[in-house]
Amino acid sequence: MKILFLGDVVGNIGMKMIKQYLPILKRDYKPQLTIVNGENATSFGRGINRKVYKDIMDSGADVITLGNHAWNNEEIFDFIDETKKLVRPLNFPGKDVPGNGYTIVNVNGKKVAVINLQGRIFMDPIDDPFRMIDELVNKLSSKVDNIFVDFHAETTSEKQVMAMYLDGRISAMVGTHTHVQTNDNRILKKGTAFMTDAGMCGPTDGVLGMKYENIIHRFLTQRPTRFEVEENGGGIVSGCIIDIDNHSMKAKSIKKILISPDHPYQG
Template sequence: MRILFLGDVVGNLGVEMVSKYLPILKRDYKPQVTIVNGENSTSFGRGINKKVYKQIMSAGTDVITLGNHAWNNEEIFDFIDDTKKLVRPLNYPGKDVPGSGYTIINVNNKKLAVVNLQGRIFIDPIDDPFQKIDELISEIKKEADAIFVDFHAETTSEKKAMGMYLDGQISAIVGTHTHVQTNDDQILKNGTAFISDVGMCGPFDSVLGMKYENIIHRFITQRPTRFEVEEKGRGIVSGCVIDLRDDGTARSIEKILIDPNHPYKG
């Protein structure tokens, strides 16, 4: 099974980059499953709405994952319960949380569970992701042939710890949220594919997708500054491709990076 994953889609330019490059990447890499993190995909860079959801899906996405900004756009409550293709963090607290923290899809007579988790270090308070994923694996391990986890977290240490904790229990764990692609893509010793962060899809000439002038002003003055999504200029697409064996272990993981310094050569 081949999985194509694209990192946090940021703003209108991020949606444009996914709409442009995802069909090309699917043509060249021929994945059986395509997953995209859409938690920053609205025009103001927080949450997702139905229009953007449809745009990302129509580009060729099978599942959209979210993160700590899942509830920043109230429109999500109107449609998240009606689709199995949009998953929010599994470890959101409460008994009646809208939507689901995972979905299971059929892939060439195999079943792939796509799970969204959120970290707790330097991020909003939330239930223990280690406990929640333990409970879920016990529940679905007999049903799913492979398990893919998007771990939306701030620190490399928490992401790597989760990777080592789940090594051999799941097929792949990819990090999102920091918007900067890391260089630690690897197959862990028990067969789980891992990368701390796949990066983002959005404005290249920015600070993590935001207008850099505002960010610089805040650093220099230490005064509150409104963060605004950069909507113009050059774009970036970041992600990875993961190949799984029939037994669900990972054979390989390859980073994808398309930007002005790394033009696509496919």
């Protein structure tokens, strides 16, 4: 089984890149399951709305994951409970959190659980991701064939520790949130595919998708600055393709995907 995963979609340029390249990537890699992180996909770079959700799905996504900006657009409350294809972090605190922290997708007779999880280091206060993923994996392990985790977290150490904690219990874990693709895609000792961060799908000429002038001003003055999505220049598509053995359910390979002005798509 092949799983295609693309990192955080940022703003209008990110959406343009998704619409242009996701159908091409699906044509060339032929994944059975396609997952896209869409938590920055609105024009202002935070949250998701119904139109953006539909556009990403129409471009070829099977599941969309979110992150710490899940609630930044109030429109999400109007439709997140209507679909099982939009997954918010499992460990948001509270008893009546809208939406779901995971979904189960049927893929050619196999059941794949797609889980969204959020870290705690340098992030807003949230429930313990280790405890909650432990409980959920134990619950799902006898009910599904594969488990994929999008761990939306700030630090490389928290993401690496989580992957090693889950090694052998899930098929793959890929990190999101930092918008910079890491070069450590590998199979862990017990068969779990891992990559610290998939990177982003968005503008190349800003800082993590935002206009760099405002961010420079913030570093120079240490005063609050309004972040604005970069609307000009080139775009980037970052992610990975994971191949999972249909018999052992362990990962066979994880290869990064990077398309940018410096890395044109070769097919």
